[in-house]
Amino acid sequence: MSVWEGDGFVLLSKRLQNGVFQWPRDRQEVMDLTQKQFSDLMNGLSIVSTIRTAQPKYLC
Numbered sequence: 684m685s686v687w688e689g690d691g692f693v694l695l696s697k698r699l700q701n702g703v704f705q706w707p708r709d710r711q712e713v714m715d716l717t718q719k720q721f722s723d724l725m726n727g728l729s730i731v732s733t734i735r736t737a738q739p740k741y742l743c
Contacts, residue, residue, distance in 0.1 A: 699727050 685692045707713045720730040 697725060702727055 684695045684697075686695065716724070716730070724730050
C-alpha cells in the first residue's frame with residue numbers, strides 16, 4: 684500500500700505474525716475478490732463463508 688504525504692509516497696507493508704494468508708490450492712478455489720474481501724484477506728481473515736444452513740431436528 685502506498686500513501687501520498689504531499690511531498691512523496693510512503694510505502695507500507697504488512698506481515699502476518701501468527702498465521703498465513705488463505706490462498707487457492709487449485710483452479711477450482713480461484714475466485715474474483717471484492718474490495719472488502721481483499722481487505723479482509725490482507726488482514727488475515729477468512730474470505731470463505733463458514734456459516735451453514737441449520738438443519739432442524741424434529742422430535743416425534
